Amino acid sequence: MRKLGGSVLQGPLVETFTERAAAVLVEDAPTRLLLAMVGKPWSVVPQRVTMTSMEDVTSFTDPGWLKYGMEWVLHPLPEDRTLVETRTLCEATDATARRRFGIYWLGIRGASGLVRREMISALRR
Known part of the structure; x- marks a missing residue:
């Protein structure tokens, strides 16, 4: 809903999420890419929450958030x-967030x- 009327991706996939969404990137090039973040995507x-490592993401337990x-x-x-x-x-870190x-x-x-589908089409191209 936030991007009606245009392409969802604004630039390269990795940069879109790591720069704009504060995602942690785990890369095992060229076969694996993992982006992870902590947030409340349901908010208007x-x-x-800025994370600097996958360990930060996995150990995060504050209530009310989604990893x-x-x-x-x-x-x-x-x-x-x-x-x-x-x-x-x-x-989810608790039942309310879930x-x-x-x-x-x-x-x-x-x-x-x-x-x-847009991402997969980009890969296919």
């Missing part, structure tokens, strides 16, 4: 093809799928 103005991100893994296939495996990762995220996810699930 999304709130984020979330995405992972991309590339698997080589015969005939110069590649299987792209994507995962959306979410872990409920708020559940309501938010009901509203954005379709748009989230469109973002993923």
